[in-house]
Amino acid sequence: MNQAPGRPGRPERAASRLRLFPLLALLAAFAAGHELAGQDARPPKPIFRAELRSLAAGQRPSVVLIESRGRERRTGGLRRDLFRLPEAGAIGTSVEKGVGVIVGPDGIVLTSAAVVPFENPTILIWTARGRFPARLLACDPSVDACLLKILEPTPDKAEPWPIAKLHETKDSKDSEDSKVVGEGLALVWGDPFGAGRDGRPSVSLGLLSGPIQPAARDIVYPHSVLTVDAAINPGGYGGPVFDAEGRLVGIVAPLVLSERSDSLLRVVLPVKPTLAGLRQRLAAPSAWLGVLVAPDPGVAQGPDRRPPGLLVTGVQPSSPAELAGLRTGDSIRSVGQDVVTTPDQLAERLSREAIGAEVVLTVRRDGAVKILPVTLGRRP
Amino acid sequence: MVELRPRPSFEVLALLILIIGLLAFGRTGLEAEDRGPRSLARAFERRIITASTIATPTVVSIRRPVRPSKRGLPSRAGGSGVLIRSQFVLTNDHVVQRGERFEVILSDGRSVPGVVWARDPVGDLALVKIGTRGLKPAIIGDSESAQIGDPVIAVGNALGLAMENGEPATSFGIISATERYQGGTRTYGDALQFDAAVNPGNSGGGLFDLEGRLLGITGRISVRGRRSRSVGVGFAVPAHQIALVLDRLLEGQDIVRGFLGVRFDRDAPGPGVRVIHVLPGSPADSGDLRPGDLLLEVDGRRVDHPMRLQNALSILPAGTKVTFRLKRGLETIEREAVLAPQRRRQP
Numbered sequence: 001m002n003q004a005p006g007r008p009g010r011p012e013r014a015a016s017r018l019r020l021f022p023l024l025a026l027l028a029a030f031a032a033g034h035e036l037a038g039q040d041a042r043p044p045k046p047i048f049r050a051e052l053r054s055l056a057a058g059q060r061p062s063v064v065l066i067e068s069r070g071r072e073r074r075t076g077g078l079r080r081d082l083f084r085l086p087e088a089g090a091i092g093t094s095v096e097k098g099v100g101v102i103v104g105p106d107g108i109v110l111t112s113a114a115v116v117p118f119e120n121p122t123i124l125i126w127t128a129r130g131r132f133p134a135r136l137l138a139c140d141p142s143v144d145a146c147l148l149k150i151l152e153p154t155p156d157k158a159e160p161w162p163i164a165k166l167h168e169t170k171d172s173k174d175s176e177d178s179k180v181v182g183e184g185l186a187l188v189w190g191d192p193f194g195a196g197r198d199g200r201p202s203v204s205l206g207l208l209s210g211p212i213q214p215a216a217r218d219i220v221y222p223h224s225v226l227t228v229d230a231a232i233n234p235g236g237y238g239g240p241v242f243d244a245e246g247r248l249v250g251i252v253a254p255l256v257l258s259e260r261s262d263s264l265l266r267v268v269l270p271v272k273p274t275l276a277g278l279r280q281r282l283a284a285p286s287a288w289l290g291v292l293v294a295p296d297p298g299v300a301q302g303p304d305r306r307p308p309g310l311l312v313t314g315v316q317p318s319s320p321a322e323l324a325g326l327r328t329g330d331s332i333r334s335v336g337q338d339v340v341t342t343p344d345q346l347a348e349r350l351s352r353e354a355i356g357a358e359v360v361l362t363v364r365r366d367g368a369v370k371i372l373p374v375t376l377g378r379r380p
Numbered sequence: 381m382v383e384l385r386p387r388p389s390f391e392v393l394a395l396l397i398l399i400i401g402l403l404a405f406g407r408t409g410l411e412a413e414d415r416g417p418r419s420l421a422r423a424f425e426r427r428i429i430t431a432s433t434i435a436t437p438t439v440v441s442i443r444r445p446v447r448p449s450k451r452g453l454p455s456r457a458g459g460s461g462v463l464i465r466s467q468f469v470l471t472n473d474h475v476v477q478r479g480e481r482f483e484v485i486l487s488d489g490r491s492v493p494g495v496v497w498a499r500d501p502v503g504d505l506a507l508v509k510i511g512t513r514g515l516k517p518a519i520i521g522d523s524e525s526a527q528i529g530d531p532v533i534a535v536g537n538a539l540g541l542a543m544e545n546g547e548p549a550t551s552f553g554i555i556s557a558t559e560r561y562q563g564g565t566r567t568y569g570d571a572l573q574f575d576a577a578v579n580p581g582n583s584g585g586g587l588f589d590l591e592g593r594l595l596g597i598t599g600r601i602s603v604r605g606r607r608s609r610s611v612g613v614g615f616a617v618p619a620h621q622i623a624l625v626l627d628r629l630l631e632g633q634d635i636v637r638g639f640l641g642v643r644f645d646r647d648a649p650g651p652g653v654r655v656i657h658v659l660p661g662s663p664a665d666s667g668d669l670r671p672g673d674l675l676l677e678v679d680g681r682r683v684d685h686p687m688r689l690q691n692a693l694s695i696l697p698a699g700t701k702v703t704f705r706l707k708r709g710l711e712t713i714e715r716e717a718v719l720a721p722q723r724r725r726q727p
Contacts (some may be wrong), residue, residue, distance in 0.1 A: 023681060047590060048420075049530050052554060056529030187529070193602045195560055195573060198687035202557035202577040204527055204612055212561045230573045231556075231575045231612020 055187060056203055058246050063103045063163035063189045065126040066111055066148070066238065069095050070118020072292060072314070094118075099201055100148065101124070101240035101248060105160035105273065107132075107150030109249050110126035110237035110275065112203070112253050113139050116146050124198030125150055127161070133287045141347045142222050144253055147282065164240060164248035166271055184208055185244040186228050186268075188252060201239075206230025208241070208249065217287045222277070226250060226268040235299065241268045250274065287353040287376035290319020293343050293373045296331050309333045309364060324361070324374040330358055331364040349377065389698065426588050431533055432550040433591025437462045437549045438518035439585055441485040441537035442475055442508065446690030450643040458547060460536035460585030462594060463517040468630065470622065471584030472599040473499050474566065484510050489546040496536060500625050500635035502722070503695065504566040504599050505617060507629040518586060521593030522620035526592060530555040534576040534598050536585020548585065551577040553612075561691045562615055564688065567637070571615040572596050578614040587616040594619055613677060621695045626698070638696045638719025640664045644675070646687055651684045652676050652707065667717030669704065676712070679703035698722065 020342035098115030123134040139146040211224035239252040250268040309331035443458030459475030462722025484494035497643030545552040562568035587596045641662020643655040652674040683689040698721040
C-alpha cells in the first residue's frame with residue numbers, strides 16, 4: 001500500500017528477521033556466558049560480599065572495646081602476653097586496652113584477663129550505644145578469661161544488650177564441654193594498635209583450625225583450644241571470633257612461641273568451656289592469699305647463695321598472707337609440696353585450693369627457711 | 381501454504397542454537413548457584429583471579445633511576461603506583477618525596493620515565509606523569525559505600541619483587557573498618573582499614589574490589605616491633621578522598637589542606653561535637669561558628685564523635701566550602717565556611 005519502493009513486504013521481512021534470530025541467539029548466549037564468567041565490561045554481580053557484610057554487621061553490636069586502669073597488677077594467670085610481659089606488683093597506674101563480647105543480656109562481657117590485669121581496675125567500655133563504666137565479675141586464671149558487667153546509669157530502665165549468638169555443638173557426641181568443633185572461616189574482631197579511637201572495632205578474616213592442645217612454654221589449658229590465622233595485634237586481646245554462621249566460637253588469647261622471631265600461636269579460647277569455667281568461679285570464687293610477687297632468680301654462688309623462688313613485693317593489709325606473718329622481702333619457695341618460681345605457678349597452685357583451706361608455705365627469710373601455715377580466704 | 385513452511389524450522393533451529401549456546405558459554409556462571417558449596421568456592425576463586433587480571437595491568441612499580449653503585453647492591457624496595465589516567469600514575473607522596481624523576485615499570489615489564497607532576501604531601505598522594513600513551517587506566521570504584529567485611533585485593537610491588545619483570549603481586553583480604561583516622565605529618569583522615577598483606581614496596585599500589593575497581597591507594601601499615609612488614613593492618617586513601625583533589629593534581633597544582641580554626645571537645649562522647657574555641661579571623665569565625673555550638677553534620681555527614689569531625693575535615697583541601705549543621709541553644713541551624721590554607725609543617 002504505502003510501502004516505500006525497494007523495501008520487502010511483510011512476509012519477506014519476517015523471514016529475514018527469523019534468519020537473523022539464530023545468530024542473535026548465539027551472540028546473546030555468548031555474551032551471557034562471558035558476563036557470568038566476569039569478563040564483560042559491565043561489572044559482574046558481587047560475590048560473597050553481601051554474606052560477609054551481613055555477617056560483620058550482625059556481629060558488630062555485641063562487640064565492645066575495653067580500657068582498664070589500675071595500679072597493681074594481679075598476680076597469676078598464664079603468661080601469654082603477646083607483646084609485653086606483665087610485671088607483678090609494678091608501681092604506678094597503667095592502662096590496658098582490648099576487646100570483648102557481650103554474652104549476657106544484662107551487659108555481661110567476656111574478655112581476656114590480659115585486658116583487665118589489675119587488682120580493683122577502673123574499667124570503661126565502648127559499645128555501639130556509647131561509653132559505660134564496668135565492673136570486674138570474675139576471672140579464671142587457668143585460661144586467662146574474665147567476665148565484666150556493664151554498669152548503666154539507670155539499670156532498671158535499661159534495654160537488654162545485644163548478645164552474641166553462641167556456638168552450640170550440634171552432635172550429641174560432642175556435647176562435652178571439652179570438645180570443640182573447629183575449622184572454617186572466621187571473622188576476628190579487634191582494635192589493632194588502638195586504631196579505633198572513636199570506639200569502633202575492626203575485623204579481620206581468617207581460617208579456624210583445631211582443636212589442639214598447645215604445648216608451649218609449659219602452658220597447659222584445661223581444655224582444647226582452637227587457632228586462627230587472621231591478623232591479631234596489640235589491642236586484639238579478648239577479641240571475639242565468629243564462624244561463618246555468625247556464631248561466637250571463642251575469644252582471642254594469643255601465645256608467643258618465640259619472642260625473637262615474633263612468631264605467634266593465635267589461640268582462640270572456645271566459648272562454651274571458657275564460659276562454664278567462669279560461671280563456676282562466679283558461684284565459688286577462688287581462694288585468696290593476698291601477696292604481690294615477682295620472680296626471684298636466686299643466686300647460685302657467693303655468700304648470698306639462694307635457690308630461685310618468688311619474691312614478695314607487697315602484702316595486702318588484713319589478707320591471709322599478713323595474718324600468717326608473710327613479709328615483703330620474703331622469698332616463697334613452695335606451696336605444700338609444689339615448688340613455685342613464677343607468679344603464674346603460684347596462682348595456678350592457689351586456684352586448686354578451696355576458700356578456708358590451710359596450705360603450708362615454705363619461705364626463705366634472711367637466709368633462713370621458715371614454714372608458714374596459711375588459711376586461705378575469700379577475695380574481698 | 382508452501383512458502384510458510386520454513387518458519388517453524390527456523391524457530392526450532394533458533395531454539396536449538398540458543399540451548400547449545402547457553403550450555404557452551406553460560407555454564408560457568410550458573411555453577412555457583414546450582415552446584416553447592418564447592419562450586420561457590422570455585423566461583424569465588426575465579427572472581428579473585430578475574431579482579432586481579434583486571435587490576436594488575438593498571439598497577440606500576442616506581443623506583444629511582446638506577447645509579448651504578450660501587451658495591452653493586454640492588455636499590456631499595458621502591459614503591460608502586462596506579463594508572464589513574466592513560467598518562468598519569470597516582471602514588472603515595474612518600475614514594476616520590478626524594479626526587480623529581482623516577483623509573484616507572486609497567487606491569488608488562490616495559491620501563492618508562494616518569495616525572496612528578498603534582499603533590500598532596502599531607503594527604504600522602506602524588507601524581508607522576510609518564511612518557512607513554514594509550515595505557516588503560518584503572519576503573520574507579522565506589523569507596524564511599526565500602527563496608528566492613530567487603531572482600532578486597534591489594535595489588536602492588538610488594539618488597540620490590542615486581543622490579544624483575546614489572547608484574548605486581550596480589551594479596552587478598554577484607555575491609556576491616558572504614559573512616560579510620562591516622563594522624564601524623566601525613567594524615568590519613570578517612571582511611572579504609574584492611575587486612576590484606578601489604579609490605580614495603582606496596583606503597584602507592586591499589587586496593588581493589590572483587591570487580592577490579594579501584595577503592596583506594598594502599599599507603600600505610602601498622603607494624604609490630606621494629607621490622608616494617610605486614611601484620612594485617614593496612615590503611616588506604618579511599619577513592620572518594622582522591623576524587624576531592626584529583627582534578628587539581630591533574631592540572632599540576634600541589635594540594636594544601638584546609639584549615640577551619642575551631643578547637644573542639646575531644647573527650648566528650650557524641651552525639652555531636654562541641655566547639656570550645658573559635659580562632660578570631662579564622663574561616664570558622666567568618667563563617668559564624670561560635671563556642672558552645674554543637675556540630676551535628678559536616679557536608680551532610682553525621683559527626684557523632686570528635687574523631688569523626690577531625691576525620692571529615694582533614695581530607696578537605698584549602699578553598700573547600702563546608703556546610704555545617706549545628707545546634708545553637710535550642711535552634712538547629714546551618715552555617716558555611718571556606719577552608720583557609722593550612723599553615724603546618726609539610727612533610
